[in-house]
Amino acid sequence: MGSVQDIIDCPMCGDNEAIETIYYKTNEFEINCLRCGYNKSNLIINLDQIKIDLHWIPVYKRVINKNGVAFRYKIKGQNHFVRAGSKRNKINQIISFVKQNKNYLATAEINFKKYGKWVTIDLLKEEEKSILQAMPNL
């Protein structure tokens, strides 16, 4: 699929760490901020119908997620990013992922906004209890 990727200023937090992916053939796009977890996308949701419907036209779903937690980690020099959303069980999944892969992770951080300030927690250094205490009320 033809796409171009660019680093842009995040429309939410203003940080220059948002990744914009544009699929120029299909008019789809996706923005993910690595700092605040802001996510905006316009993606086709009925691609599975393309081969069975002769009169197929794309149906786009537009999504904007403003509140969330950004989780990023590095394995063997490769950066990964997960938008954790704002669900407690997703945070717990991240914590157990970090526990299980501790030996392979070079970095593992989560970012979120608390009382109007950006907070970054190093998941490789902090204990689970203090991570959950630091988190905003989800």
Ligand SMILES: [Zn+2]
């Ligand atoms: Zn942002």
